Amino acid sequence: MYHMLVTDIDGTLLDSEGKVPEETKKILAILREKRGFITTIATGRMLARAESIAREIMINAPLICYNGALIIDIYTRHRILERPIPAGKLMELIKLLKEWGYEVIIYENETIKVERFNERTRWYINECESIECNVVNDMIDYVKQKDLSSYKVFAVGDVSKAVKVPAELLSKLEEDFEVSLADQSHMEVNLKGVSKGSAVKFLADAFKIDSTEVITIGDGYNDVSMLKYAGLGIAMGNAAEHIKGYAKYITLTNCENGLLNIVNKFIIPQEKISLEDLR
Template sequence: MCKLFVVDADGSLLNSDNKISAANMDAINELRARGIIYTIATGRMFTSILPYAAEIKINAPLICFNGALIKDIYTRKTYYYNPIQPDDAVYTIKILKEIGYQVNLYIDDELIVDEINERVNWYLTYKNNKARVNTVGDVAEYIKRIGKGTAKIYAIGDIKNPKPLDSDVYDELCKKVAVSTSGGGHLEINAIGVSKGNALKTLANMYDIKRDSVAAVGDNINDLSMIEYAGFGIAMDNAPNLVKIKADFITKSNDKDGIAFAINKIFRRQRIIAV
């Protein structure tokens, strides 16, 4: 029986217009009516995802930055925070810049960038992001100066001709950080040990819910760990094959009310189990 339902945002809960469909909203309202705990697990920063979390009235803490932060949207209480430490961040930034990536940092719920440029503007538009932006000149030097880690590094590659990360560079980065992707050839980088799956496990333990009673939905590589952790892991139809083959169920795409379809599948599954 599902007691905890966790959904990714971009490419899953949100359609291509960055909206939550009426069908998805109705299904989420049904979760609440049935007493199921539900929330969002996203790579986004807290302020960026907050309007959507409030819109669906989540009733559990929000998972942000791919699991680096677990925070309550109502009380603002932080239950978990595991940033990339300053030295590891500086090491990673140096490598990323050498191979041409735009580096975004997230500190104190601000987006930290060298300057506003085409790729930063693309990011803000693509994510429909109303985040506070702090231009600091050189993000590595800024990290050294303030002595604070970053919740996540989002490395933006060529937005017109995305390319996969070279395997040697990947191996070098993984000496200090955890590297994933949320699509488009761009990189999601966190502290080692941070993942949506580990955050979901932490959240389930907070509510004393066993993994067999957890359902998780996602559409990309950074969702893989929570899909694998959940007792019922669900992949969106728009997910890559690597995600689909790890899932227990493949729902419709984010532009065809895939979350509503997944929730209805959970309810049908529960009726079968109850018989």
């Protein structure tokens, strides 16, 4: 029997318009209120971009942000777990990424820092909607002077076409960091050992829930670790084929009520919910 459900946001919880469908909110409410489910979100997003969605679906467990580098109780503001990249490692990482021609994005107090405004950084800033962005002339010096740590680093590659991250660079990075590809050309980089999977395990252990009782749902590279951890790791129908290979089940797409399909198939197969029931 399943007792915990953890979902990604982009491409999973949100539809093509970037909204949480009303049906999804109602399904999650049924799971919490009638089935006693623990429900939460695991996302690569920063807290400032994830909290409103977490509140909208009324999560009842701590929120996992920055791919697991931050676990926070959004209702009490208690930061339960923090695993940022420390200043020394952060400077090494920035130097390496710049040598390979990447634009580097770091995070400070829920703002983003870039070295310049150009096509690539503006693409990321637009993705972050209304988040404050500041330009720092020399990012390595900035980190050094402030002894700054960052929950993760976003490395922006080519935004005009999908260009694979070089295997040699990936190999170097993976010696000290966790790397998740984003749209092939870009990377999310966290401290070694930090992942959505390790964060979901941390929460499951805290609630004394076995991995076999956990359902995780996602569609991206940074979801792989939690798909592998969970007793039931589910990939969205819109996920890349590579991601689907790690899942135990493939549901419908994020625009086809994939969550309803999961609930009816695995949680309440004897009393299926229809879309009409939710309207």
